[in-house]
Amino acid sequence: MRVFLMYILLISAASLSAQEHGEVALGQSPGTLHVDSHFAGGNVLVEKLVADTVYFSPDLSGTAGEWFYWNFRAVPSAPQKWYFKATKPNLLTNRGAAYSLDGGATWEWLDKSDHLGDRLFSFSFERADQAVRFSMGMPYTQAHLERFLINLTASSQLQIDRLCMSERGRPVEKLVLGAAREQAEFKVLVMARAHACEMMGNYVMEGMLSALLADNPAMRTLREKASFWFIPFLDKDGVEDGEQGKNRIPRDHNRDYSGESIYASTRSLREQVPDWVEDRPWVGIDLHNPWIKGENNEWIYFVGNANPAISKEQERLVDILAKTHRGPMRFTREEGFLPFGVAWNTGSNYDQGASFGQWAAGFQGQGLMMATTLEFPYAVNHGQIVTADGARAFGVDLMYALQQYLGIEAQ
Numbered sequence: 554m555r556v557f558l559m560y561i562l563l564i565s566a567a568s569l570s571a572q573e574h575g576e577v578a579l580g581q582s583p584g585t586l587h588v589d590s591h592f593a594g595g596n597v598l599v600e601k602l603v604a605d606t607v608y609f610s611p612d613l614s615g616t617a618g619e620w621f622y623w624n625f626r627a628v629p630s631a632p633q634k635w636y637f638k639a640t641k642p643n644l645l646t647n648r649g650a651a652y653s654l655d656g657g658a659t660w661e662w663l664d665k666s667d668h669l670g671d672r673l674f675s676f677s678f679e680r681a682d683q684a685v686r687f688s689m690g691m692p693y694t695q696a697h698l699e700r701f702l703i704n705l706t707a708s709s710q711l712q713i714d715r716l717c718m719s720e721r722g723r724p725v726e727k728l729v730l731g732a733a734r735e736q737a738e739f740k741v742l743v744m745a746r747a748h749a750c751e752m753m754g755n756y757v758m759e760g761m762l763s764a765l766l767a768d769n770p771a772m773r774t775l776r777e778k779a780s781f782w783f784i785p786f787l788d789k790d791g792v793e794d795g796e797q798g799k800n801r802i803p804r805d806h807n808r809d810y811s812g813e814s815i816y817a818s819t820r821s822l823r824e825q826v827p828d829w830v831e832d833r834p835w836v837g838i839d840l841h842n843p844w845i846k847g848e849n850n851e852w853i854y855f856v857g858n859a860n861p862a863i864s865k866e867q868e869r870l871v872d873i874l875a876k877t878h879r880g881p882m883r884f885t886r887e888e889g890f891l892p893f894g895v896a897w898n899t900g901s902n903y904d905q906g907a908s909f910g911q912w913a914a915g916f917q918g919q920g921l922m923m924a925t926t927l928e929f930p931y932a933v934n935h936g937q938i939v940t941a942d943g944a945r946a947f948g949v950d951l952m953y954a955l956q957q958y959l960g961i962e963a964q
């Protein structure tokens with residue numbers, strides 16, 4: 554079990570020389586800052602504190618190589634501006650950091666005036682003891698899912714089942730919706746957080762669920778004809794314990810589909826999905842987020858499967874989505890699909906083990922219609938700012954596109 558890190562950083566602003574940091578105001582009352590990651594999804598290493606600047610990096614425990622997930626809380630002793638400097642490159646998005654004033658329930662991107670460089674941001678705390686969360690994205694944990702599900706409890710159509718128990722003893726939810734197993738003409742599996750840090754997928758999933766539960770002919774018919782499983786947190790322990798998850802040692806959850814699975818959730822999926830889909834046509838959608846910024850990371854796209862028949866089906870969904878999507882997050886036919894063999898999407902990426910897409914491709918010709926990975930960016934999409942609501946709206950569009958893709962006409 555990962556040990557939560559807590560730091561109490563004490564700094565007396567009065568002891569600083571004005572030259573150390575041009576922003577330190579003379580006569581400012583001595584301030585201290587408490588920084589910690591002692592909460593669900595929390596992650597930080599505070600390396601040092603100089604003047605009014607906190608130097609931080611992500612806790613990469615259990616991760617091979619560099620990654621960028623961090624999520625911490627800062628509480629000042631006095632109203633004051635503090636600076637936060639990443640000690641390595643590529644720890645901030647091109648929108649800087651996100652912050653939350655309500656204990657991580659909702660998130661906004663920092664104001665542009667606080668985004669001071671690709672490693673530096675600031676925040677002006679308005680009062681003593683104001684707890685503010687900061688992160689490279691918009692962290693989404695079990696508590697978010699529970700808040701979302703409370704609003705859906707009026708709907709008896711959603712059943713909260715369990716895929717398995719995690720290694721650290723947490724239930725891994727399986728939300729079951731739609732047609733009864735025997736009556737379903739189609740089966741649809743939607744998953745998120747194979748990589749624990751990739752939280753934006755959960756907002757897309759919320760949108761998909763909201764759409765599916767809507768009381769209109771299109772979605773009623775979809776629910777009647779198709780049976781859905783949603784797995785919000787494939788790596789539940791990683792999500793709750795604030796781990797990167799991506800490039801987990803010895804292999805991550807999306808490389809755990811060959812040989813013997815080492816994680817309970819992937820093992821359970823491999824056991825339960827074939828049994829659930831039986832001989833029905835099925836679709837698998839695995840929600841991911843790309844790298845933190847830049848080329849191929851700042852637009853929404855589907856990752857082309859190596860299997861040409863599946864790739865063709867993905868393109869059919871992409872076409873429908875490009876034509877029909879209505880939400881604020883831009884989606885284009887051109888950038889919306891990354892064919893196999895292009896950019897990072899090559900066979901060489903899978904030395905450690907098979908991905909979900911590769912595993913599912915093994916069912917092509919035996920029921921699988923399409924398996925796809927969706928990459929939804931953290932902060933910037935075609936130049937526009939990614940928001941939680943924008944991601945949800947994209948999820949709504951995706952569900953309606955899926956209805957068309959399956960050829961299910963509203964009745």
Ligand SMILES: [Zn+2]
Pocket residue numbers: 747748751799807841842
């Ligand atoms: Zn991923």
